[in-house]
Amino acid sequence: MRTEPGPVAAGTDDIVISDQTDLIRVRKALRAQARSAGLGLVDETKLITAGSELARNILKYATGSRGRLRAEQVTADSRRGVRATFTDEGPGIGDVDAALTDGFSTSGGLGLGLPGAQRLVDDLTVTSAPGSGTTVVIEKWRR
Ligand SMILES: Nc1ncnc2c1ncn2[C@@H]1O[C@H](COP(=O)(O)OP(=O)(O)O)[C@@H](O)[C@H]1O
Numbered sequence: 059m060r061t062e063p064g065p066v067a068a069g070t071d072d073i074v075i076s077d078q079t080d081l082i083r084v085r086k087a088l089r090a091q092a093r094s095a096g097l098g099l100v101d102e103t104k105l106i107t108a109g110s111e112l113a114r115n116i117l118k119y120a121t122g123s124r125g126r127l128r129a130e131q132v133t134a135d136s137r138r139g140v141r142a143t144f145t146d147e148g149p150g151i152g153d154v155d156a157a158l159t160d161g162f163s164t165s166g167g168l169g170l171g172l173p174g175a176q177r178l179v180d181d182l183t184v185t186s187a188p189g190s191g192t193t194v195v196i197e198k199w200r201r
C-alpha cells in the first residue's frame with residue numbers, strides 16, 4: 059500500500075553513488091532523515107539496511123553510470139516518514155517481479171537484496187526497463 063505523498067518538509071541534496079565510499083554518505087543521509095522524521099532506532103536501522111542494499115545494487119549493476127540518492131521528509135495525515143529515491147542510468151531490470159522474488163539473481167548473488175529491502179520498509183516501488191535505468195523508491199513511516 060502506498061501512502062499519498064504529502065508536502066516535502068526537508069531533504070538531502072542528491073548524493074552521488076559511484077563507489078564504495080559513497081555507501082557511508084548514503085547511510086549517514088538516511089540516518090539523518092530517519093531522526094528528523096522521529097523514527098525509532100529499529101526503524102532507522104531497517105531504513106538504512108534497505109537503502110544500503112539498493113545502493114549496493116547500483117554499484118554492482120549500474121556500472122559506468124553514477125547513481126543518485128535523494129532522501130526527504132514526507133508527511134501524510136499528520137504522519138511523518140522518510141522517502142528515499144535511488145536512481146541510476148544502468149542497464150535496467152528486464153523482469154521486475156522476478157527481481158523482487160527471493161533468490162532471483164542475474165549475478166550469482168543471494169538474490170535477497172531487493173526482496174529483503176521490501177520487507178524492511180513500508181513501501182518499495184521499482185520502476186525499470188532494459189536500457190532505461192532503474193528507480194527504486196522506498197518509504198518508512200513513523201509508527
Ligand atoms: N540497480 C539495478 N540495475 C539493474 N539491475 C538490478 C538493479 N538492482 C537489482 N537488479 C537486478 O535484480 C536482481 C535482484 O537483485 P537483489 O535482490 O539485490 O539480488 P542480488 O544483488 O544478490 O542479485 C539482480 O540480480 C539484478 O539482475
Ligand SMILES: [Mg+2]
Pocket residue numbers: 111114115167170171172
Ligand atoms: Mg543485491
